[in-house]
Structure formats: structure tokens, C-alpha cells
Amino acid sequence: MAAAAPHVMVLPFPAQGHVTPLMELSHRLVDHGFQVTFVCTGLTHALLLDTMHSGEAPAEGIRLASIPDGMADGDDRRDLCKLLEAISLRVPGYVGDLISETEASGAAKVKWLVADVNMGFCFQAARNLGVRVAGFWPAAASCLGTNSRIPQIIQDGFIDDKGFPKQQGSYEVAPMMPPLDASHLPWIIDGPPDEKQAVFHLASSYAPWSSLAEITVCNSFLDAEPTAFELFRDIVPIGPLFADQELRKPVGQFWPEDVSCLEWLDAHPHRSVVYVAFGSFTIFDPRQFRELAEGLELTGRPFLWVVRPDFTSDGLSKAWFDEFSGRIAGKGKLVSWCPQQQVLAHPSVACFVSHCGWNSTTEGVRNGVPILCWPYFADQFANRSYICDIWRTGLAVTPGEDGIVTSEEVKTKLEQVINDEGIAKRARTLRDAARGSLSEGGSSYANFKRFVSLLAE
Structure with a gap:
């Protein structure tokens, strides 16, 4: 009798630009023999069901599951800071409950949580239940690497300990990598000061969270960011991701597409x-x-x-x-x-x-x-x-x-x-x-094979 397909739980941050690459990754994992439970907070889950033809699974092997986002019914979910506060406080508990319920239901044991690094506050909850953790970074490797240098950037006097600029101009982490621009720091978004703090706190937490993951993969490729991958060797490029060559598989759109x-x-x-x-x-x-x-x-x-x-x-x-x-x-x-x-x-x-x-x-x-x-x-x-x-x-x-x-x-x-x-x-x-990186013999191709082997252990 064939062994059951290993069961992976996939957890994106609840925003379109985070759901898409993780849905692409999920399709690729299914192609390699995994079963995937794709976990979204309530509103995101509802949007996906709407666009994926009223509740059909997006593909054989992907099950859509929903957890609460921790916000009240009337709250504005476009308010990034309030959303961040609610999910970081409450979602780890909901993820833990879902893992336990999944196992209690008789479904295959969840072996791995593959989670957006922006949801890193859930890593420990999974590990507490004996579930192994892989981090997924949906943006440029340089961005995650730069965030890991925040303590050094504070020490160098470019920003204060709340993330606000102390100097004008830009801060170079390394040549041939995007510098930090004082007027466009990635964690400073519109909103009251305390809400801005929530975003800076998130950016500062990536490094400690990532240390809880056995591997962190990233939707980029070696030739796009050679300096970043040289400097930050624990970030593994497996991109650029796409669901399928024919671009026919659903990638988790929040709105109906006008074809x-x-x-x-x-x-x-x-x-x-x-x-x-x-x-x-x-x-x-x-x-x-x-x-x-x-x-x-x-x-x-x-x-x-x-x-x-x-x-x-x-x-x-x-x-x-x-x-x-x-x-x-x-x-x-x-x-x-x-x-x-x-x-x-x-x-x-x-x-x-x-x-x-x-x-x-x-x-x-x-x-x-x-x-x-x-x-x-x-x-x-x-x-x-x-x-x-x-x-x-x-x-x-x-x-x-x-x-x-x-x-x-x-x-x-x-x-x-x-x-x-x-x-x-x-x-x-x-x-x-x-395209070369994704072809047989390419760096992303080899890294993806290594990632799949790890998840299959």
C-alpha cells in the first residue's frame, strides 16, 4: 500500500501579495506529492472561495481552511496596524487549535507548517505541537536581510530604536543592494505613532522568528540578488514562483478576473x-x-x-x-x-x-x-x-x-x-x-528539490 502523501499546512499573511506566491508554492508542492491545507483568516478565506467558483478546491490536494483574524466584526481590515496587532496576539492560538483539530479528525498528521515570515509569531505554536516549521519570504531577499540588520542600523545612528530616521540620505547595507532611504523606510506607513510601532516591531522580529524555522525559502532567484544571497546565506531562493507553465491554475485572487x-x-x-x-x-x-x-x-x-x-x-x-x-x-x-x-x-x-x-x-x-x-x-x-x-x-x-x-x-x-x-x-x-534558474540544473530548481526533500522527511 502506498504511503499517504505528507501533509503540509501553508499559512500566508492575509494580503493579496502574500497569498499569491504561497498558493503558487502550494500547487508546486501538490505536484510533488504533498497534500496541502491552505490556511487563511476569515475574510481572505471568503474572498478565495468567491473567486474560486464557490467552494471548489483550487486543485486536487489543496484544502482551504479558515481561522479567525482576531478582529471584531465591524473593524476596518484595511487598517494594517490594527490588523497586525490582532493577528499577532490571537492567530498563534487559532493555528495551534487547527493543527490539533485536524489531527483529531483523523486526517493525516500535519508534518510541516510552511508559513509566511510575516506570520512568524505562529512558528512557536506549531513547534510546541511537534510540527516542523519552514519560513517563506514573499519579497526580495535583500529586504529580509536588511531587516535582520536593524540592531546594527540603530547602532550606526541611522534610525532610532523606534525605527524613525535620525539622518537624511540613505544607508547602504552592501553595494549592489537597495539602500535604505530615510524618506522611504519600509516599516514607516501612514498612521498614528503607536500603530507605526507595530509595523517596526514586526520588521524587527523577523530574525528571531526565522531562527525557529529549519529553512527559510524566498520567492527570488540567484541572478536577481547575488549580493543578498552571498551576505544572507540562510535565505534560499526557489523563485520566481508560478503555479503552472500554462498559467491556468488559480493563484488565490481576491477579486474576479476580467479575462x-x-x-x-x-x-x-x-x-x-x-x-x-x-x-x-x-x-x-x-x-x-x-x-x-x-x-x-x-x-x-x-x-x-x-x-x-x-x-x-x-x-x-x-x-x-x-x-x-x-x-x-x-x-x-x-x-x-x-x-x-x-x-x-x-x-x-x-x-x-x-x-x-x-x-x-x-x-x-x-x-x-x-x-x-x-x-x-x-x-x-x-x-x-x-x-x-x-x-x-x-x-x-x-x-x-x-x-x-x-x-x-x-x-x-x-x-x-x-x-x-x-x-x-x-x-x-x-x-x-x-528562466534558467528554474530549469533543470538551475539554482532555484536545485534549491526547490532540496526543499521538497526536507519536507518529505
Whole structure:
């Protein structure tokens, strides 16, 4: 009789950019003979069930399970600081309960917890129950490595012990790695001081949590960040991850995808379309929204723009938006969410206007698409540094003194990115390196095999 497939519990942080790579990893684990319980907090679980066709399992071998997030019914789950406080206090207990209940139900014993390092406060709870722990880092290795150096950065006088800058300018951890910029520290987000503290506390805790994991794997590849992997040898690159070569398996989207955009792309020539998407968190004020819209229109190029229902703060004139939509009807297509990996793999896409989230960055890299960078918060400024300064596969928009990126700036930078042969060539070289790392004999391929062997022990 064949042995039962080893049972792995997978735990993402409850945000789109964290769920996607861990769902991709889960599909890959199922392909290697594991059974996966994919654990999300309540709201995220409900969103996944909605988009994954009312409760079907996303794949043979993946079971979706739900735990509470520790917040009250009426609480705002977009308030990152309140969410962090609630999950860090209560979710470890819920994870422990779920592991115990799973075993009591007669299901296969959970052998491993593969958890987002951002959920590292759950590592000890799993270990207490005899479950082995693997950390998963969904962003750049340099970002996790830099956070592990926080005590040194405080000692060097660049930030205080609350994470606030004490100097202007930037702090270099190592050459050829994104520096820390005093005006864009990844843990400083909008909110009252005590809430900012919660985010800095999280960033400072990665290193002690990671020490509880037997391995920490990361959605990156050796050629993208050679310095980071040289410096931080305990971070193991297994990326860039994707669920399947055909891009057909669901990757855990929170919103229904408008697939009509793929047919629309089919009707456009090779490298002609500007693709614009800012991830799941970015919010533009109405003035910035209009400048971006008018800048895209000014290029005269076809564009595909993802405009989430909550993408702009209140105050955008409906009359203006209707008039704009009418004007661009022949040229531009607006969708509320799309199958981004399929879009970026499409030959008609010439350029990606992006917030530089790490998933978007690696998806652009994997397809050799030049990027116009427009970071919003957190690690996105460091990712911009990789794209513009280190890989040189894109450019960045420059806001005016009032903080607004003008329509003229959008048009000018887009033309520069699209027409720069050097950028295009470097983007293709990095794409080939990414694909090579995933092929037999490549570094990510070998690391993934090693990871799978460890989980199968």
C-alpha cells in the first residue's frame, strides 16, 4: 500500500501579495506529492472561495481552511496596524487549535507548517505541537536581510530604536543592494505613532522568528540578488514562483478576473500596449488619478489599466470619468482586476507601469517586460532601486514639488522606457536568467528539490 502523501499546512499573511506566491508554492508542492491545507483568516478565506467558483478546491490536494483574524466584526481590515496587532496576539492560538483539530479528525498528521515570515509569531505554536516549521519570504531577499540588520542600523545612528530616521540620505547595507532611504523606510506607513510601532516591531522580529524555522525559502532567484544571497546565506531562493507553465491554475485572487482583456490584447501588435496596475493596496487621490489617466491618453498608445473599485479616494468626478472613458474607448481598456501573469506573458505588452510590489516585479522580470516604477509604500521603494539602479530594466516617475506625478511626466517617461533599447536588452537578459534558474540544473530548481526533500522527511 502506498504511503499517504505528507501533509503540509501553508499559512500566508492575509494580503493579496502574500497569498499569491504561497498558493503558487502550494500547487508546486501538490505536484510533488504533498497534500496541502491552505490556511487563511476569515475574510481572505471568503474572498478565495468567491473567486474560486464557490467552494471548489483550487486543485486536487489543496484544502482551504479558515481561522479567525482576531478582529471584531465591524473593524476596518484595511487598517494594517490594527490588523497586525490582532493577528499577532490571537492567530498563534487559532493555528495551534487547527493543527490539533485536524489531527483529531483523523486526517493525516500535519508534518510541516510552511508559513509566511510575516506570520512568524505562529512558528512557536506549531513547534510546541511537534510540527516542523519552514519560513517563506514573499519579497526580495535583500529586504529580509536588511531587516535582520536593524540592531546594527540603530547602532550606526541611522534610525532610532523606534525605527524613525535620525539622518537624511540613505544607508547602504552592501553595494549592489537597495539602500535604505530615510524618506522611504519600509516599516514607516501612514498612521498614528503607536500603530507605526507595530509595523517596526514586526520588521524587527523577523530574525528571531526565522531562527525557529529549519529553512527559510524566498520567492527570488540567484541572478536577481547575488549580493543578498552571498551576505544572507540562510535565505534560499526557489523563485520566481508560478503555479503552472500554462498559467491556468488559480493563484488565490481576491477579486474576479476580467479575462476579456486577453482577447483585447490579441487584437494588438507585438510590443504596443502599456499595461498599468498598482496591486491591491495603492490608493490615488482624485487629482493624481486624473493626471495618470490623461498621461496615458497623451501617449496615443493602446493601454490596459487595472482600476480597482477602491483605487481612488472619494471625490473623483463621475462626469469627468465618464467623459474620459468615452474618449479612450477605442484606445484604452479599463478592468477592475485581471489575470496579470497572463497579461505580462502576452507578446503585445510593451511596458508595465507598476507599484513595484515584489510579485509584480518578478512577474515583469520573468517575461522580460520593461517597468515604469511608481512605488507606493513598504518594500516597493527598494524594488524600484533594483529595477532602476541595479538591473537597469526600467525607469521611475518623478513627482513634482507638490507630490503629484503630472500627465506630461507619465507620457515622457513611458516613451523613454519603451524606446530604450538598452533597457529592453537588459530586461531580456534578466528574463533568461530567471528562466534558467528554474530549469533543470538551475539554482532555484536545485534549491526547490532540496526543499521538497526536507519536507518529505
